[in-house]
Amino acid sequence: DGGITQSPKYLFRKEGQNVTLSCEQNLNHDAMYWYRQDPGQGLRLIYYSQIVNDFQKGDIAEGYSVSREKKESFPLTVTSAQKNPTAFYLCASKGSTPHSGANVLTFGAGSRLTVL
Amino acid sequence: QKEVEQNSGPLSVPEGAIASLNCTYSDRGSQSFFWYRQYSGKSPELIMSIYSNGDKEDGRFTAQLNKASQYVSLLIRDSQPSDSATYLCALLSGGYQKVTFGIGTKLQVIP
Numbered sequence: 001d002g003g004i005t006q007s008p009k010y011l012f013r014k015e016g017q018n019v020t021l022s023c024e025q026n027l028n029h030d031a032m033y034w035y036r037q038d039p040g041q042g043l044r045l046i047y048y049s050q051i052v053n054d055f056q057k058g059d060i061a062e063g064y065s066v067s068r069e070k071k072e073s074f075p076l077t078v079t080s081a082q083k084n085p086t087a088f089y090l091c092a093s094k095g096s097t098p099h100s101g102a103n104v105l106t107f108g109a110g111s112r113l114t115v116l
Numbered sequence: 117q118k119e120v121e122q123n124s125g126p127l128s129v130p131e132g133a134i135a136s137l138n139c140t141y142s143d144r145g146s147q148s149f150f151w152y153r154q155y156s157g158k159s160p161e162l163i164m165s166i167y168s169n170g171d172k173e174d175g176r177f178t179a180q181l182n183k184a185s186q187y188v189s190l191l192i193r194d195s196q197p198s199d200s201a202t203y204l205c206a207l208l209s210g211g212y213q214k215v216t217f218g219i220g221t222k223l224q225v226i227p
Contacts, residue, residue: 043160048214100165103165
């Protein structure tokens with residue numbers, strides 16, 4: 001069953017610690033995206049990648065880093081430089097799916113990060 | 117000016133009525149447009165995509181795109197309480213295929 005898997009679902013972090021959120025897809029999509037969502041807000045783009053070993057900064061990249069060593073994987077690291085990291089993080093891949101039949105974003109279930 | 121603008125709502129409609137959701141955008145080079153639905157605490161789900169001017173219908177949903185006026189809308193006919201959610205407008209632009217979302221409109225369908 002194709003899809004996107006994000007882990008962990010919930011994560012607690014102490015201030016000053018880096019954390020890495022995992023995103024894996026088996027949809028054979030080339031493009032992958034990371035978004036952040038705060039309560040009552042829309043999705044803000046952090047980083048995105050169209051192909052392996054290449055990625056672009058989104059609108060709020062400061063304090064985050066990514067890598068794209070494999071087509072299936074696009075992990076996001078929230079560094080200690082991110083001043084307000086508590087948020088809901090969503091990973092997506094872009095391509096066709098049996099359901100949509102079009103070049104659209106498919107999302108994982110999300111990771112909820114809380115800084116203590 | 118924000119890249120994608122939506123009224124945050126809430127938009128309240130009675131059950132069985134037509135809900136009209138609107139979105140305007142600033143980048144004339146935008147290529148593709150999407151409507152997603154998001155229930156509280158969940159991830160967004162695709163409702164429709166639209167790429168060319170005009171209307172596109174899928175069941176109770178109709179997406180409308182007007183590139184000259186830079187707006188895209190979503191009509192939901194025969195609204196049901198289960199349609200109560202936040203509706204996110206998104207667009208794809210640029211050579212690197214950036215996908216930008218609006219703030220979302222919260223829809224409440226009153227039984």
